[in-house]
Amino acid sequence: MIKPLRKAVLPVAGLGTRFLPATKALAKEMLPVVDKPLIQYAVEEARAAGIEQFCLITGRGKTALVEHFDIAFELEATLRERDKTEALASLEGCSMQPGTIMSVRQQVPLGLGHAIWCARAFIGDDPFAILLPDDVILSETPCLKQLADAYHATGGNVVAVVDVPRAHTGRYGILKTGADDGKLVEVTGLVEKPKPEAAPSTLSIIGRYVLLPEVIGHLSRFERGAGGEIQLTDAMARMIGSKPFHGLRYEGRRFDCGDKVGFLEAQIAFALKRPDMAGQVKSFLKQYV
Ligand code: G1P
Numbered sequence: 001m002i003k004p005l006r007k008a009v010l011p012v013a014g015l016g017t018r019f020l021p022a023t024k025a026l027a028k029e030m031l032p033v034v035d036k037p038l039i040q041y042a043v044e045e046a047r048a049a050g051i052e053q054f055c056l057i058t059g060r061g062k063t064a065l066v067e068h069f070d071i072a073f074e075l076e077a078t079l080r081e082r083d084k085t086e087a088l089a090s091l092e093g094c095s096m097q098p099g100t101i102m103s104v105r106q107q108v109p110l111g112l113g114h115a116i117w118c119a120r121a122f123i124g125d126d127p128f129a130i131l132l133p134d135d136v137i138l139s140e141t142p143c144l145k146q147l148a149d150a151y152h153a154t155g156g157n158v159v160a161v162v163d164v165p166r167a168h169t170g171r172y173g174i175l176k177t178g179a180d181d182g183k184l185v186e187v188t189g190l191v192e193k194p195k196p197e198a199a200p201s202t203l204s205i206i207g208r209y210v211l212l213p214e215v216i217g218h219l220s221r222f223e224r225g226a227g228g229e230i231q232l233t234d235a236m237a238r239m240i241g242s243k244p245f246h247g248l249r250y251e252g253r254r255f256d257c258g259d260k261v262g263f264l265e266a267q268i269a270f271a272l273k274r275p276d277m278a279g280q281v282k283s284f285l286k287q288y289v
Pocket of ligand 1: 112193205
């Protein structure tokens with residue numbers, strides 16, 4: 001039996017060093033694309049894929065992320081009093097039913113694999129999604145929904161993949177590929193951040209995963225991988241062969257909001273999708289290019 005996908009883990013413990021000084025006192029996942037923080041894009045995408053329970057893996061200085069999904073009683077009461085219905089409605093995306101979001105502190109920055117391992121009690125025996133909020137994806141069908149559909153069809157692990165220039169393989173988890181129908185590709189091996197000459201392909205994992213709970217057992221070995229960190233990619237690689245494992249070439253455009261230029265590009269792309277702003281943005285852009 002294929003268990004339904006209802007849980008998501010969102011690792012948000014990173015220091016955000018690439019965005020200093022902005023992230024000195026502000027969680028990088030609270031940086032907005034237009035008017036919505038990165039974390040909320042991830043949560044809304046997950047909800048659209050049927051996720052009902054969320055676990056944030058946080059660290060020191062990240063309490064704003066937890067606050068963001070709580071009720072802001074004074075703010076909401078004031079908006080109601082002043083008939084600010086539009087402003088009130090804008091808060092809907094970050095309202096959570098009590099008990100559907102929790103947070104765990106990673107305490108020590110030992111890598112993405114370690115962050116996921118910190119959610120082991122939340123995951124239990126269930127399949128779960130991982131969304132890395134730095135990756136924001138503009139698509140017709142939410143990216144995680146595409147992955148969830150592939151998971152329900154295959155019953156195994158599914159990761160979102162995209163072809164990158166060979167020179168960039170050192171930034172990603174890279175697939176060794178088997179059978180490939182152009183959309184769904186069988187994963188026969190995984191390497192974290194290989195040098196271009198050593199990369200088994202140029203198909204890279206981006207920040208969306210649907211994994212079986214067995215990965216936690218592999219993470220519990222605390223093996224260090226690339227960069228001396230406990231790598232999720234290495235633990236996933238250990239499931240190849242025993243469980244179905246696929247990469248999904250998702251439909252959509254991914255913006256790397258962990259990178260300054262990618263973040264700026266996301267602002268423009270999302271603003272151009274907004275009927276209330278697109279016209280103005282287009283006309284000022286013409287003055288710059
Ligand atoms: C992490 C993963 C890597 C993946 C990437 C996607 O790397 O370790 O396998 O390709 O996310 O964004 P990081 O970006 O945290 O270095």
